[in-house]
Amino acid sequence: MYTNLNHLKFLLKDVHPIEPLFALPKFSHADWEQCWMMVESAKALADRDMAPYFKAMDEQGVQYDGKGGVKSHPQLKTIIRQAGQQGWINGAASFDVGGMQMPLMVYNAGQHIFQAANNGCQGYFSLTSGAAALITSFGSKKQIETFVPNMFDGLWQGTMALTEPQAGSSLSDITSSATQIQGDRYRIKGQKIFISGGQHEACDNFVHLTLVRIEGAPAGTKGISLFIIPKFRPEADGSLKYNDVFCAGDFQKMGQKGYVTTHLVFGDNDDCIGWLVGEPNKGLTYMFQMMNEARIGVGQTAASVAMAAYHASLQYAKERTQGRLVSEKDPLKPPTLIIRHPDVQRMLFTQKAIAEGSLSLAMECNKLYDLAHAADGDTQREAWLLLEFLTPIVKTYSSEQGSRSAALAVQTLGGYGFTMDFPVQQHYRDLKIMSIYEGTTGIQSLDLLGRKVSMEKGKALAALLTAMKNTISAAQSAELAPYARKLDEEIARIQAVLAHVARYAAADMDRFLSDATVFMEQVSYVVIGWQWLKMAVVAEAKLKSGDLGTTPKAFFEGKLHTMKFYFRYELPHAEACAKTMMDGEYLTNLKTFERLD
C-alpha cells in the first residue's frame, strides 16, 4: 500500500468538504458518488499500470542516444495513453475545450494516488495537463484546436521550457529569441535546459510552452513572451514536419531516474517556428498561471512520495520483529514487532504527521483553487487571497519536510532501508528534487515574505489568520482547547516576528528578506499545525457522533493522536525559528560572505 484511501476520503468528504463545490454552476454536473468513483478508478489504474513499474523505471532510467532520441521505459506509453483515456489529463479542463470540468480537488486526488504509486511517470501526464491548460487559457481558438486534443489524449507531451543554462532561476536573464514571420508565427532560436518530459519515446509529438524574448523587447521580465513550440509542426495539409527542436542531451539524476530531463536546442538550422500565445511580453504573467498550479502540484507530489515512504515503512514495522522493549529484556522471550518500540513509533508518527498534514494542506489549496476559479464575489476573492499565501508554503513545507520524512522511512528499515531491495531509498532520492522544482525554497520564501505578506495591503495574510482563528474557535472542547491555545500563541508569534522585521523593510530590503527562509519555516510549522487541528476537530466530531460508517474507530483516534504528536514534537520548532528571526544580528550580508572558506 502506498497511500490510504480512507485518509483521502476523509480530506475530501469531511475536512475540506468538496460537496459545496457541486452547488457552483461550473460543477453542478458533478456529485460525490461520481467524483469518488473517479478517485477509485485512479487507484485501479495506479495499481495495475503504475505502481508495478516504480522500481523498474528507476533501475532502467532513461538513456540519450547521442542523436536526439531518448530511450524511455516501454510501459510509459501505456501509462500516458491510459491516463489520457481515463480523464487524468483533461479532467480539470472545461467542457468547451474538450475537458471533463471536474473540480481540481478530484483531479488532484487522483494525481495523489499516481504520485504515491510512481511519481516519475505521473509527471509526464500531469505536465501535459498543465501545458494544455495554459494554451486553453491564453491561446487562440486555432492554437487550442491545433494542439490541445492530442495532448488530452496523451499522444502529444506538453512541457514547460523556462530555464536557460546561463540564467538558472533568474528568468529576467533569458536570451532565447523570436523574430516575427507573420501573425502569431515567429522564428525561434535558443536553448533550454532541465526540461522535464522534454522528448522521449512514449509520445508522438512534444508541445513546448517556452519563454522567449521577441526581438527588441524590453530587458528583464517585462520583455518575455510565451510561445508554443512543437517538435513537429502541423502543416496546412495536416501533415507534421520536423520543427528543428533538437534534444541535445539529457541530465542523469540521483532520483526520478525514469523521468527524462533534457537539454533542448531550438532553431539550430533556422527552421524552428513558434506560435505566440496571447500578447507579446506577457509571457511571464501567463506562465505564472501554470507555475502556481505547478507549485501546488510539486508540493502535493512531495506529500504523496512521503506518504508512500511512510506506508512502506509502516508495513515493515508491522511485520518485522527485532529486539525487545526496554522493560522486557529477557533474551529467552521472542523478539517484538518493531512498531512496539517507542522510537519506531516516533519515526512513524512523525512521517504520518508530515505526509498526511501536507496532503491536507495540498487539498486545502486544491479546494481554494476551485473556489477561486468557479465561485464569485467575496468567496472567490477570499479563496484567491488565501491560495496566494498558501502556495509557496505547500510547495516548501511538503518538499523540505517530506525529505526528512522519507529519511525517517529509510531509518525505520535500518540497513535494509539503504538497499535497493526496498522502495524507501527511492522515495528519499526522488524527493530531493521537490525543493528545487518550480522555484527553490529560497525563491518561495522570498515570495512569501517579500510579496505575499504585504500583498493587497496584507489581506492575503489576514485571510490566513482568519481561517486559522475559525479553526481555533471550532476547537473548544476540553480535549482540543489546549491545542487551540497553542496555535493561537503561534499566530501571535508570527505577528510579533513580522512587526520585528518590518523595521528593516523600508531602509534595507536585503536585510528584511535575508531570513525569509527561516520565516517560511516558522509559518509552515504553524500552518501544518492548523491543518492538524482542523483534522482533529472533524475526527472528534465523528467520534462523538458515533457515525463512523465502515471506518474503524482507530482511524479517527489516530487523527487526534497525530495532532497531539505534531503539537508536542514538531510545533515547538516554530518558536525556535521565531527566536532566530527576532535576534538582532545580521550575519548574511555583503560583508560576511568572505568568511566562508
Added chain:
Amino acid sequence: MYTNLNHLKFLLKDVHPIEPLFALPKFSHADWEQCWMMVESAKALADRDMAPYFKAMDEQGVQYDGKGGVKSHPQLKTIIRQAGQQGWINGAASFDVGGMQMPLMVYNAGQHIFQAANNGCQGYFSLTSGAAALITSFGSKKQIETFVPNMFDGLWQGTMALTEPQAGSSLSDITSSATQIQGDRYRIKGQKIFISGGQHEACDNFVHLTLVRIEGAPAGTKGISLFIIPKFRPEADGSLKYNDVFCAGDFQKMGQKGYVTTHLVFGDNDDCIGWLVGEPNKGLTYMFQMMNEARIGVGQTAASVAMAAYHASLQYAKERTQGRLVSEKDPLKPPTLIIRHPDVQRMLFTQKAIAEGSLSLAMECNKLYDLAHAADGDTQREAWLLLEFLTPIVKTYSSEQGSRSAALAVQTLGGYGFTMDFPVQQHYRDLKIMSIYEGTTGIQSLDLLGRKVSMEKGKALAALLTAMKNTISAAQSAELAPYARKLDEEIARIQAVLAHVARYAAADMDRFLSDATVFMEQVSYVVIGWQWLKMAVVAEAKLKSGDLGTTPKAFFEGKLHTMKFYFRYELPHAEACAKTMMDGEYLTNLKTFERLD
C-alpha cells in the same frame, strides 16, 4: 577542494592541541612537525589515488558474480596497498605489534582527508585497521602473528561480522554457532549480513571478526564469543586453504556503491574453522572496543562527507553568477555571484557550522581517546568518562545533521545539484547510511539517556558539564560573553529536562526512554554549540594576538562569525527539543501504535 587543511591544522594545533600528547611516554617519539607531515602526506595520497575515483567508484559500483566473487573497482587494490604502505592501517597500533604508535588524532586527521576525498574507499582500509586493533588487543600472540602483518600491509582485509538476518541490531538473538575442535580452534556455522568490505577483488584474504555463540553458551548477549574467521585459513605449512566462507550475495545500495556489503555463509560444507579470541562469552565486550572506535569513526566520516559537500557547494557559489540582490534589481546590470545572496550564505554557513563543528567534536573525541589510552591517573579517567558520553553524540549529530548539511549543498547548486554531473548528490546519498551504521540513531540515543547519563553515578555527564563550563569561563570577552551566557542557559535546560524525566526512570523505563532521541537532539545541539564557542575563544585570541602566521585574518573571523551563526540559527532548536521533553504527554507507548494506519 574537498576539505580545508587550515581548519584541520587549527583543530589539531590550537583548539584541541595535540602537543601535550607528546609528553606522554607512548607518544614521546613523536612531534608536531612529523605528525603534520604525515597529515600532509595523506592529502597527497588522497589527491592522487582516491579523490579522482570518487565518481567512478560510485558509477561502476560493485557486482556480485553469482559464484561467490565480487567485482570491485580496479583502483581499489592500489588504494588499499598504498594506505597500508603509508601507515594508514597500522598508524595507531603499538610498536610491539608492528604499528607506528601515532596518536589517534593524527591517524584520524589523515582519515578525515580520505573520508572527504572518497568515503567509500576509505572504509575498506580503516575497517582493516579496526579489526587488526581488536586482534592485537585481545588475541593471542600466535593469532597476532598469523593475521595482523598482512592486514597492516593492506593485503588482507579485516571486517566486523555482527548482524544476522533474523536479529538485525539485536545481538542477543544471534544464532551463528561454534563447536570446539581443539584449543582456540572451533568449527563454525552461520550466516552474517551487511558485511562491509566482506570479500572483493582487491585483497588476497579476508579476516572476519565474527560474533558467534559457542554451543551451550548462555542465552542473550552473555553467551556471545568473538572469533577470527578467515576466508582462507593458514595451514601448518604456511599455505592457505579455503575456509568455507562463502559470499552468497551483495546488497546494492543507494549510496557508498563502491563499498561492498555482503552476505556471508560460514561452514555450509562443514569446513569453516574459527579462532576464538580471548575468553569464551566475552565477545561483545571485546567487540565494543572496536565498536566505540567505529562509532567515532562513523561520526567523523559523516562530518567529512558533509565537509566535502560543503566545499563543493562553496566553490560553486563562488563561481556561479545568477540573479541579482533584492536591492539591485536592474536587469541591465550583470548577474551577481550567488554567494552574495543572503539565502545562499545561510545555506553555506549552516553547512560550515555543521561540518566544521562536528569535525571539531570528532577531534575532541580522538584526543580523549588518546588520553584515555596513553595517559594515567585522573587525566586518563576524566578523558575516558567524557569520551563515553560523547561517543553516541558524535556518531548521531554528525550523521543526522550531516545529511541535512549535504541536502543544503544540493540545494545550493539548484537543479545541477540533483544531477550526476556534480558530486553533492553522491555525498547526500553516501551520508544516509551513517545514521544506521554501528548502531542506529535510536540505539545511540538509548545509550546516551539510558546508560551514559547515569554511568558512574553521573560522572560522565559531570565531565561534560565541567568541560563546557571551562569553555564558558574562557569566553568572557565583551564579544563572547553573550554566547557563553546562552550556552550556560542551555546547560541548565539539559539539567531541567533530566530532572523532569527522572521521575519516570524508576517506575517506567519504557516511558523514561521513549523520547531518548529527542534528548539526544537537544544535547547534540548544545555540545556543538560548545565546540563552536571553544573554536571562537581560540580564534579571538589569535586575532587579538595578531600572530596569525600565514593564515588569512578572514579565516579566524570566519570562526567567530560561524559561532555566532550557529548560536543564532541552530541552537534555538535545543530549546524546542527541551519543550518536547518537558511536555507531560506520553504518545509512543504500548497503546498508541494501533493508531498508525
